[in-house]
Amino acid sequence: VKPFDPSDVALDNGQFFGFPYSWEDSHVCILGVPWDLTTSYKAGTRKGPEAILKASRQLDFTSPLHESPWEIPIHTLQQPDHWLPWGETLRSHAEKCMRLYEEGRSPPPQLLADVNGADSTFHEEVFSLCRKQIEAGKKLLVVGGDHSVSYGPIKALAPLPLSVLHIDAHADLRVNYEGFHHSHASIMDRVKNFSHVEKIVQVGLRDVSPSEKLVINSSPKIRSFFDFEVQKRKHEGISLQAQIRDWIAPLGTNVYISFDVDGLDPKLCPNTGTPVPGGLSWSEVQLLFWELKESRRTIVGADLVEVAPGPGGEDWDANVGARLAFQLAILLGQSTIRSTPP
Numbered sequence: 162v163k164p165f166d167p168s169d170v171a172l173d174n175g176q177f178f179g180f181p182y183s184w185e186d187s188h189v190c191i192l193g194v195p196w197d198l199t200t201s202y203k204a205g206t207r208k209g210p211e212a213i214l215k216a217s218r219q220l221d222f223t224s225p226l227h228e229s230p231w232e233i234p235i236h237t238l239q240q241p242d243h244w245l246p247w248g249e250t251l252r253s254h255a256e257k258c259m260r261l262y263e264e265g266r267s268p269p270p271q272l273l274a275d276v277n278g279a280d281s282t283f284h285e286e287v288f289s290l291c292r293k294q295i296e297a298g299k300k301l302l303v304v305g306g307d308h309s310v311s312y313g314p315i316k317a318l319a320p321l322p323l324s325v326l327h328i329d330a331h332a333d334l335r336v337n338y339e340g341f342h343h344s345h346a347s348i349m350d351r352v353k354n355f356s357h358v359e360k361i362v363q364v365g366l367r368d369v370s371p372s373e374k375l376v377i378n379s380s381p382k383i384r385s386f387f388d389f390e391v392q393k394r395k396h397e398g399i400s401l402q403a404q405i406r407d408w409i410a411p412l413g414t415n416v417y418i419s420f421d422v423d424g425l426d427p428k429l430c431p432n433t434g435t436p437v438p439g440g441l442s443w444s445e446v447q448l449l450f451w452e453l454k455e456s457r458r459t460i461v462g463a464d465l466v467e468v469a470p471g472p473g474g475e476d477w478d479a480n481v482g483a484r485l486a487f488q489l490a491i492l493l494g495q496s497t498i499r500s501t502p503p
């Protein structure tokens with residue numbers, strides 16, 4: 162076998178970035194979770210993992226975050242074959258429920274209960290798979306899928322005390338959005354209720370409901386940095402670097418990054434489920450990653466969600482997603498678990 166050459170053409174070997182590392186040798190594992198049952202506006206994020214995997218072979222492997230990131234043993238896990246067809250069948254039932262809600266009617270309780278039951282079974286399956294990886298000492302990057310897929314990997318890190326850095330246009334703090342227990346729009350409500358999650362820091366927010374605003378204002382676990390406030394402070398002369406340090410300050414030693422791509426400017430993710438104008442620019446996210454590394458927090462897990470290819474298979478969103486996935490994997494690979502606070 163030829164040794165891995167990071168300047169050579171990437172292999173189509175089923176692994177993210179065409180990396181050659183086996184599970185046994187890996188420190189970081191990537192799991193694609195092609196699931197988007199409850200995406201209310203535009204579906205397609207279930208096609209995210211495959212599109213990102215494909216785009217990831219075009220990357221160049223230098224990064225300000227690491228001297229030789231291609232040497233980080235990153236392995237791609239085989240995702241169970243039944244996930245995609247299962248999700249597609251369930252999605253048709255979920256869509257029926259959503260249509261009825263939009264017409265101001267309620268779906269048959271049994272239909273909704275069936276969708277929620279199967280959805281919960283699925284997320285527990287993701288959890289078990291994640292748990293196995295964590296017990297084997299692997300750091301895990303989950304690639305969605307809609308934002309509901311964060312449930313398994315965050316739950317699987319218990320009882321490790323966690324701070325969640327949540328990058329998103331939305332607060333995702335709705336309780337049971339549209340009757341779905343595992344809605345993408347209520348994932349942070351679920352996460353907030355995990356006892357091992359000590360803090361949630363939200364960045365990029367700009368589409369928040371009045372009820373979510375009440376939750377933010379009344380929950381000591383949550384610190385939210387609204388996009389408008391960030392831009393306003395920038396114009397008042399407070400540097401983004403100073404502001405990013407304010408975002409990182411409330412985070413404890415162990416940080417989980419939950420990255421909804423719609424936290425970014427929608428020109429970087431035009432096909433995501435619920436795009437919103439405004440948001441972080443590409444260079445702002447690079448600075449955030451840099452400051453996170455400099456902060457010496459331990460990145461214990463991460464997910465990248467809501468990336469969707471275009472309806473005709475356009476790969477721009479996946480191209481951006483692959484670069485984000487690479488940087489998240491580097492952040493996971495370069496921090497080791499430490500017992501002392503930063």
Ligand SMILES: [Mn+2]
Binds near residue numbers: 329330331
């Ligand atoms: Mn979002």
